[in-house]
Amino acid sequence: MCPSPQLIAEWPLSPSATLGSAVRSKGIEREVRARLPWAVRKHVKAETGRIALRMSRSEAEAFKAASANISKTLEGVEALPVLPREVEDILTISSRERHKWLKDGRLQSTGTRTVKMRGRSKSVTFHVFDPRHIEDVLDRDLATVWREQDVQAVAENRRRGAGKAALTRAGTGRARTARKARNTDGPAPGLKGWDAFEDEGLLR
Numbered sequence: 001m002c003p004s005p006q007l008i009a010e011w012p013l014s015p016s017a018t019l020g021s022a023v024r025s026k027g028i029e030r031e032v033r034a035r036l037p038w039a040v041r042k043h044v045k046a047e048t049g050r051i052a053l054r055m056s057r058s059e060a061e062a063f064k065a066a067s068a069n070i071s072k073t074l075e076g077v078e079a080l081p082v083l084p085r086e087v088e089d090i091l092t093i094s095s096r097e098r099h100k101w102l103k104d105g106r107l108q109s110t111g112t113r114t115v116k117m118r119g120r121s122k123s124v125t126f127h128v129f130d131p132r133h134i135e136d137v138l139d140r141d142l143a144t145v146w147r148e149q150d151v152q153a154v155a156e157n158r159r160r161g162a163g164k165a166a167l168t169r170a171g172t173g174r175a176r177t178a179r180k181a182r183n184t185d186g187p188a189p190g191l192k193g194w195d196a197f198e199d200e201g202l203l204r
Contacts (some may be wrong), residue, residue: 010050
């Protein structure tokens with residue numbers, strides 16, 4: 001077995017920071033690592049309810065600098081924007097629901113972030129969210145309310161569509177019946193000058 005690290009530092013992650021999400025915790029871990037030198041990043045890990053830094057005693061100077069950096073980064077961690085995958089995990093919603101509710105304004109974006117993903121030539125731009133807004137949606141269980149509203153809206157749209165189709169069919173049927181009645185029940189169309197033509201005895 002490898003010997004235990006000799007230098008250990010831990011920082012608590014409050015529920016208001018993680019919003020109960022393991023995905024959010026990993027997002028905070030990535031944010032912390034992004035502000036550290038490459039050689040130190042692998043020593044940072046998000047654990048249940050905390051961020052931990054473990055390094056060997058021979059790296060004491062790097063450990064000290066990293067600890068100060070992490071402490072500063074975590075000062076405002078509760079206000080760290082919530083990323084799309086984190087929103088889906090926190091609220092237990094699908095990507096489709098996130099897109100729909102963002103589009104109609106129920107989920108409120110605080111702006112966009114653009115990053116270049118590893119292995120991709122193009123950058124990716126996505127919306128980010130205020131953690132307090134997401135916390136409010138979670139606490140009030142608005143995702144369940146919105147989901148029920150969407151089901152009702154779909155049912156109502158189907159009823160309206162069926163009613164409109166029925167009216168269209170009824171209107172087409174009435175028009176067809178009227179045309180048929182005109183063709184079979186009415187008097188034969190008159191011919192101009194027919195009476196005079198008959199008076200001349202040309203039909204006898």
